[in-house]
Amino acid sequence: xxxxxxxxxxxxxxxxxxxxxxxxxxxxxxxxxxxxxxxxxxxxxxxxxxxxxxxxxxxxxxxxxxxxxxxxxxxxxxxxxxxxxxxxxxxxxxxxxxxxxxxxxxxxxxxxxxxxxxxxxxxxxxxxxxxxxxxxxxxxxxxxxxxxxxxxxxxxxxxxxxxxxxxxxxxxxxxxxxxxxxxxxxxxxxxxxxxxxxxxxxxxxxxxxxxxxxxxxxxxxxxxxxxxxxxxxxxxxxxxxxxxxxxxxxxxxxxxxxxxxxxxxxxxxxxxxxxxxxxxxxxxxxxxxxxxxxxxxxxxxxxxxxxxxxxxxxxx
Amino acid sequence: xxxxxxxxxxxxxxxxxxxxxxxxxxxxxxxxxxxxxxxxxxxxxxxxxxxxxxxxxxxxxxxxxxxxxxxxxxxxxxxxxxxxxxxxxxxxxxxxxxxxxxxxxxxxxxxxxxxxxxxxxxxxxxxxxxxxxxxxxxxxxxxxxxxxxxxxxxxxxxxxxxxxxxxxxxxxxxxxxxxxxxxxxxxxxxxxxxxxxxxxxxxxxxxxxxxxxxxxxxxxxxxxxxxxxxxxxxxxxxxxxxxxxxxxxxxxxxxxxxxxxxxxxxxxxxxxxxxxxxxxxxxxxxxxxxxxxxxxxxxxxxxxxxxxxxxxxxxxxxxxxxxxxxxxxxxx
Amino acid sequence: xxxxxxxxxxxxxxxxxxxxxxxxxxxxxxxxxxxxxxxxxxxxxxxxxxxxxxxxxxxxxxxxxxxxxxxxxxxxxxxxxxxxxxxxxxxxxxxxxxxxxxxxxxxxxxxxxxxxxxxxxxxxxxxxxxxxxxxxxxxxxxxxxxxxxxxxxxxxxxxxxxxxxxxxxxxxxxxxxxxxxxxxxxxxxxxxxxxxxxxxxxxxxxxxxxxxxxxxxxxxxxxxxxxxxxxxxxxxxxxxxxxxxxxxxxxxxxxxxxxxxxxxxxxxxxxxxxxxxxxxxxxxxxxxxxxxxxxxxxxx
Numbered sequence: 001x002x003x004x005x006x007x008x009x010x011x012x013x014x015x016x017x018x019x020x021x022x023x024x025x026x027x028x029x030x031x032x033x034x035x036x037x038x039x040x041x042x043x044x045x046x047x048x049x050x051x052x053x054x055x056x057x058x059x060x061x062x063x064x065x066x067x068x069x070x071x072x073x074x075x076x077x078x079x080x081x082x083x084x085x086x087x088x089x090x091x092x093x094x095x096x097x098x099x100x101x102x103x104x105x106x107x108x109x110x111x112x113x114x115x116x117x118x119x120x121x122x123x124x125x126x127x128x129x130x131x132x133x134x135x136x137x138x139x140x141x142x143x144x145x146x147x148x149x150x151x152x153x154x155x156x157x158x159x160x161x162x163x164x165x166x167x168x169x170x171x172x173x174x175x176x177x178x179x180x181x182x183x184x185x186x187x188x189x190x191x192x193x194x195x196x197x198x199x200x201x202x203x204x205x206x207x208x209x210x211x212x213x214x215x216x217x218x219x220x221x222x223x224x225x226x227x228x229x230x231x232x233x234x235x236x237x238x239x240x241x242x243x244x245x246x247x248x249x250x251x252x253x254x255x256x257x258x259x260x261x262x263x264x265x266x267x268x269x270x271x272x273x274x275x276x277x278x279x280x281x282x283x284x285x286x287x288x289x290x291x292x293x294x295x296x297x298x299x300x301x302x303x304x305x306x307x308x309x310x311x312x313x314x315x316x
Numbered sequence: 317x318x319x320x321x322x323x324x325x326x327x328x329x330x331x332x333x334x335x336x337x338x339x340x341x342x343x344x345x346x347x348x349x350x351x352x353x354x355x356x357x358x359x360x361x362x363x364x365x366x367x368x369x370x371x372x373x374x375x376x377x378x379x380x381x382x383x384x385x386x387x388x389x390x391x392x393x394x395x396x397x398x399x400x401x402x403x404x405x406x407x408x409x410x411x412x413x414x415x416x417x418x419x420x421x422x423x424x425x426x427x428x429x430x431x432x433x434x435x436x437x438x439x440x441x442x443x444x445x446x447x448x449x450x451x452x453x454x455x456x457x458x459x460x461x462x463x464x465x466x467x468x469x470x471x472x473x474x475x476x477x478x479x480x481x482x483x484x485x486x487x488x489x490x491x492x493x494x495x496x497x498x499x500x501x502x503x504x505x506x507x508x509x510x511x512x513x514x515x516x517x518x519x520x521x522x523x524x525x526x527x528x529x530x531x532x533x534x535x536x537x538x539x540x541x542x543x544x545x546x547x548x549x550x551x552x553x554x555x556x557x558x559x560x561x562x563x564x565x566x567x568x569x570x571x572x573x574x575x576x577x578x579x580x581x582x583x584x585x586x587x588x589x590x591x592x593x594x595x596x597x598x599x600x601x602x603x604x605x606x607x608x609x610x611x612x613x614x615x616x617x618x619x620x621x622x623x624x625x626x627x628x629x630x631x632x633x634x635x636x637x638x639x640x641x642x643x644x645x646x647x648x
Numbered sequence: 649x650x651x652x653x654x655x656x657x658x659x660x661x662x663x664x665x666x667x668x669x670x671x672x673x674x675x676x677x678x679x680x681x682x683x684x685x686x687x688x689x690x691x692x693x694x695x696x697x698x699x700x701x702x703x704x705x706x707x708x709x710x711x712x713x714x715x716x717x718x719x720x721x722x723x724x725x726x727x728x729x730x731x732x733x734x735x736x737x738x739x740x741x742x743x744x745x746x747x748x749x750x751x752x753x754x755x756x757x758x759x760x761x762x763x764x765x766x767x768x769x770x771x772x773x774x775x776x777x778x779x780x781x782x783x784x785x786x787x788x789x790x791x792x793x794x795x796x797x798x799x800x801x802x803x804x805x806x807x808x809x810x811x812x813x814x815x816x817x818x819x820x821x822x823x824x825x826x827x828x829x830x831x832x833x834x835x836x837x838x839x840x841x842x843x844x845x846x847x848x849x850x851x852x853x854x855x856x857x858x859x860x861x862x863x864x865x866x867x868x869x870x871x872x873x874x875x876x877x878x879x880x881x882x883x884x885x886x887x888x889x890x891x892x893x894x895x896x897x898x899x900x901x902x903x904x905x906x907x908x909x910x911x912x913x914x915x916x917x918x919x920x921x922x923x924x925x926x927x928x929x930x931x932x933x934x935x936x937x938x939x940x941x942x943x944x945x946x947x948x
Binding site: 235 | 669672673676677679680681682683684686687688690691693694697698701744745746748749751752753756757766767769770771772773774776777778779780781782783784785787788789792793810813814817841842843844847867868870871872873874877878882900901903904907915918919922925926929930933937
Binding site for chain 1: 403404407410496498503504505521522523525526527528529530531535538539540541542543544545546
């Protein structure tokens with residue numbers, strides 16, 4: 001039996017002393033610096049919004065919202081100017097739609113192949129090529145679109161009307177090629193994240209590779225796939241250089257993608273090169289359209305995050 | 317995966333080897349010293365080393381001319397930094413009149429408004445005529461129905477009233493075939509634009525807006541080259557540089573069809589689209605030795621520069637006037 | 649007894665039964681091959697086209713010469729040097745900032761705090777903003793407006809920093825996450841502060857992943873054209889940058905300029921310059937992937 005001696009222990013101070021205190025100061029310092037860096041990123045968004053909002057508001061004090069969203073004549077740099085934004089929204093919609101029509105089947109096909117069908121070694125060869133495709137600068141793709149895709153493919157085969165040297169169709173096709181790697185690699189990531197157990201269950205029940213891929217893996221990975229597509233779509237919406245080089249600079253508002261067209265992003269590029277006088281309405285238009293573009297991609301991003309959160313299947 | 321890395325490195329190495337070993341055929345000995353062809357005999361700058369920055373901006377029509385001059389001048393005076401940007405005649409003046417540039421290139425004279433903006437910022441523009449130009453109307457080589465258009469034709473084609481309505485060649489003239497019109501031309505920041513609209517539509521800036529505008533004249537060339545029913549307008553130097561790809565039309569300004577060329581512009585028969593091209597120096601900048609030397613270099617080598625750039629040279633009169641101006645500045 | 653006999657399963661039953669399923673299987677596989685073909689075929693066509701069109705100008709003169717109004721002697725030296733300056737500066741600014749932010753978010757920030765979640769959401773957003781919007785920001789606040797740096801190298805670097813920063817942060821975070829927690833726990837158990845743990849254990853382990861991510865982000869900056877269109881990189885510049893306030897041009901915009909030149913002799917130059925740009929990018933990506941592969945095994 002141990003006798004408990006009545007020793008009152010003096011309370012031990014947990015306060016740091018000496019060397020430890022110095023180390024903690026150093027830690028606080030670095031924490032502060034890095035925290036600042038992180039907060040800076042918020043500052044960037046604030047700056048973006050400010051840089052767009054202030055001139056855009058000035059723009060809307062000169063041009064009514066009614067005209068902006070009501071008219072279909074887009075000619076902000078001419079006299080008399082037209083500020084109806086629909087033609088460039090239509091141009092953006094056309095190029096994005098065509099790009100997605102190309103990229104979704106192609107990208108998903110590549111993703112399914114890589115994730116469900118390909119040998120390890122085949123994957124190892126193909127993936128670098130996809131990464132190369134992903135890294136091709138947009139100006140090079142623009143060259144490709146202008147001097148090969150449009151003359152050799154679109155001008156030759158498009159049946160509606162005469163296709164000029166510039167067409168929204170060619171631009172859309174090339175933008176589609178640009179975003180195929182995005183769709184493919186993100187979808188593939190989503191599919192490979194599906195646990196093997198699910199696949200093996202499918203095979204055990206007698207499914208063929210196709211059936212397992214399309215009925216088991218694909219639905220299981222759907223949230224990641226949709227997120228990939230939305231991300232690719234927002235990249236297509238914001239693409240400037242390709243559309244600027246390949247689709248021309250004449251805003252049209254029609255049903256024929258073989259025509260020239262101008263998207264929101266390519267208008268910004270076009271006006272930027274032309275270097276409008278600071279403060280003129282033409283200059284302010286850049287900001288108004290920029291704001292519209294930013295809002296659209298922002299909303300798309302939120303939607304994509306929501307979709308991922310709602311439909312994500314968490315395994316284990 | 318190691319094999320992946322190896323493959324990539326092999327590809328890279330192969331490409332690098334190809335690049336280094338071959339050479340394709342172009343002359344390896346061409347270097348950046350442009351001294352061979354440039355006429356360096358005349359107009360040599362003084363013995364001292366000139367240095368400084370010269371910022372030039374403005375018309376895309378004049379750009380090919382000034383870039384040749386800038387390049388050759390820099391070859392002789394390597395410590396001088398000349399940059400040439402192409403914001404269009406209007407854009408160029410904007411920057412010029414707030415003091416951002418030393419030289420502004422323009423394919424039309426400076427306007428009164430611009431002059432007063434300059435004056436209110438204490439900028440004094442000094443005007444020089446650097447070359448002549450025939451603003452040309454071009455069509456596709458497959459266009460076999462016309463070799464000449466009257467000013468009325470052009471007006472019908474480009475007028476603001478034709479926006480959305482005139483879309484076919486047979487609406488320009490009933491003798492023309494049923495062929496969709498595709499219009500290409502300079503954008504609204506361009507002096508070419510200002511000049512063309514002024515002469516053809518009667519008012520500067522008045523034009524239908526459903527055409528394909530661009531500050532890049534290559535867009536006009538490529539556009540017209542790619543479409544049988546296309547028509548465009550741009551400076552003659554671009555036409556001469558791209559013979560065979562596009563065809564210049566004769567213009568009937570009331571005295572019969574006149575084809576654009578150096579002769580018809582200098583003798584004044586190519587109307588109404590013959591015009592001089594300008595360059596405006598900031599008076600303050602001209603006082604700097606390197607800028608003054610650049611101006612003098614241009615004046616001395618004007619003929620060979622315009623020839624290299626495929627521009628129409630100055631007439632004797634214009635040349636003499638230019639030199640007189642320079643002398644006045646140098647002495648005064 | 650008879651039930652059992654009837655229920656005897658033969659081997660053939662395990663294969664795809666109906667010819668219909670077999671047909672769909674074959675068609676699906678065809679679709680996959682076609683997709684692959686389109687993607688890879690386009691890439692190959694593009695590369696072949698570029699090399700074919702640019703062949704005559706692919707030599708050392710291209711890289712040594714300066715831009716010229718005369719196509720026969722035009723080159724891209726000032727563009728290459730301009731790109732090196734701009735991208736180098738971009739890396740210098742964006743890597744410390746991005747890695748720092750990533751360290752904060754992964755190692756120090758309490759994930760449930762509202763402000764930290766806003767930062768995370770914000771970075772995700774910034775990653776999907778079109779790059780041309782950053783150009784507008786640059787035009788308004790960096791080239792003109794508040795900073796008024798003009799159309800110079802530093803303006804371009806700051807804008808590109810903003811473009812790649814979200815990607816650097818995200819990539820660095822992935823690299824930090826990949827470091828097993830046991831490393832951290834062990835260090836803390838031995839009495840190190842969190843910062844010391846990061847500095848001496850986590851970071852060294854994460855360096856290869858961070859290096860890969862930052863090299864890839866920087867290579868993206870090399871290929872960007874849209875934001876710089878708005879801030880004067882399209883100028884005819886025949887000298888290499890000499891300081892932060894120098895006028896400049898970069899390789900993608902030199903290519904853009906060649907495409908915009910009216911004389912057809914410039915087209916092979918555009919193709920050749922594109923090949924040079926692709927080689928540089930390929931080189932950078934190879935280094936990044938090499939690093940990733942080399943050090944991937946170590947952490948297992």
